[in-house]
Amino acid sequence: MDRAVASTLSGLALPSGAWFYPGGGWLAPRDYARELLARSGSRFRGGTDVATIERHSGLWRVLDEQRQVIAEAPVLVLANGLGANGLLASGRGEVPWPLTAVRGQISSLATDGHPATLPCPRLPVAGGGYVLPQTGGRLLFGATSQPDDIDPALRDADHRLNLQQLAGLSGGDVEAWSSLPWQGRVGWRAVTSDRLPLIGAVPDLEALDRTSRADQPRFVPRQRDARGGLYVFTGLGSRGITWAALGGQLLASWISGAPCPLEADLRDALDPARYALPRWRSDS
Ligand SMILES: Cc1cc2nc3c(=O)[nH]c(=O)nc-3n(C[C@H](O)[C@H](O)[C@H](O)COP(=O)(O)OP(=O)(O)OC[C@H]3O[C@@H](n4cnc5c(N)ncnc54)[C@H](O)[C@@H]3O)c2cc1C
Known part of the structure; x- marks a missing residue:
């Protein structure tokens, strides 16, 4: 889709055109695992x-x-x-x-009270980073990628990187969001x-x-x-x-x-x- 159509559909002011995957979506990994286990009938x-x-x-x-x-x-x-x-x-x-372990940190911001300043898409949008439609009053976006990094602590610098990726996707302003209280999660990818x-x-x-x-x-x-x-x-x-x-x-x-x-x-x-x-x- 060209930029205008992609921006209308996603609800973000995208910097470029985009591919649209009508069957795409997002899910919470823990819920997905629970559902698969329940459907399989296996003992967990x-x-x-x-x-x-x-x-x-x-x-x-x-x-x-x-x-x-x-x-x-x-x-x-x-x-x-x-x-x-x-x-x-x-x-x-x-x-x-x-x-090998590749560390990743994702970020989230509360949308309550800040909806006007935050770019809340109607669809998951991915490019240089990704952002999901708000859920549970939060906007989730990320993620970083750091090989051979075993630090489990959330890092401000990584959050800022995620904000920059969010700005790259939505045309927003990092400085306007950087004072907002944030949460995050750190995980590791197993990479061959x-x-x-x-x-x-x-x-x-x-x-x-x-x-x-x-x-x-x-x-x-x-x-x-x-x-x-x-x-x-x-x-x-x-x-x-x-x-x-x-x-x-x-x-x-x-x-x-x-x-x-x-x-x-x-x-x-x-x-x-x-x-x-x-x-x-x-x-x-
Ligand atoms: C920040 C981040 C963002 C990501 N985003 C995406 C995304 O958008 N889309 C996507 O497809 N993937 C994404 N991934 C990757 C995805 O999370 C992983 O590929 C996926 O979780 C791998 O699943 P797994 O079950 O193989 O391993 P894991 O999810 O690592 O699960 C392994 C489990 O085994 C347990 N375990 C390990 N050793 C033992 C032991 N000796 N005894 C008992 N239990 C043990 C661990 O505690 C863990 O619960 C992301 C990863 C990160 C870190």
């Missing part, structure tokens, strides 16, 4: 830290710090973001892929070196030898057998909410043998075994 147990994983009598076990078994099953999926590598290392000692997720069966590096084919990740041996196996679902970077549903279908097809929802080369591109190949080649 939260608030428990897994310290170690191990394979025992054909089952995968998760254990707490006291080495008490929390649960065991034929199939185990490590879907715990940046914690996946630590658990994998606890089970087999070797992690074949890089996973090729910026693609890791979804699939964990490779068996010990079984990877000179007789294994190395031209495609799909030929790499895995830590699984006819009963079950070890799978991973992480490295979702800045798109985990966007990718979660399709990634879930892909993972289900890995585990159950159901038809794959993606074409083969895209499945390979997300296959965690892709990181095993170059190293194996250089070791050969």
Whole structure:
């Protein structure tokens, strides 16, 4: 859409034209997770830290710090973001892929009392940063992106960066908003070196030898057998909410043998075994 149409539709004075995604939207990640869990009918147990994983009598076990078994099953999926590598290392000692933490801070401002000065869009608007329609009396916008930054504290400088992004999207004035009281949240994205997720069966590096084919990740041996196996679902970077549903279908097809929802080369591109190949080649 050209700038005039995009500005009318979004309710912001956009600096340029824009793509419009009629099926797009926004959601609260926690509500989304709750809804998916409820729909799946699965039993959820939260608030428990897994310290170690191990394979025992054909089952995968998760254990707490006291080495008490929390649960065991034929199939185990490590879907715990940046914690996946630590658990994998606890089970087999070797992690074949890089996973780094990229810090992100989002900001929010109360719209009550300031509606005239704040740019409240009718639709989510994304470009250099993003801003959502106001919800619960707050305007949410962001976000920053800082690799290898483990500081959990909210930072004024990051809030200012978010204000600048908001101004870039809406043509507003940072100085007019900078005295307003703000809230924020800090989180970390789990990012791979090729910026693609890791979804699939964990490779068996010990079984990877000179007789294994190395031209495609799909030929790499895995830590699984006819009963079950070890799978991973992480490295979702800045798109985990966007990718979660399709990634879930892909993972289900890995585990159950159901038809794959993606074409083969895209499945390979997300296959965690892709990181095993170059190293194996250089070791050969
Ligand atoms: C500021 C910011 C803005 C973002 N905006 C967007 C966006 O607009 N759209 C989008 O699609 N994505 C966005 N993302 C990315 C998105 O949040 C992530 O990709 C997504 O949350 C990844 O989901 P996950 O379940 O793999 O990991 P996480 O959300 O990190 O969840 C992993 C969970 O595992 C738990 N865990 C870890 N280790 C253990 C253990 N040993 N035992 C028990 N539990 C454990 C953790 O406590 C955590 O609850 C954003 C991220 C940030 C930081």
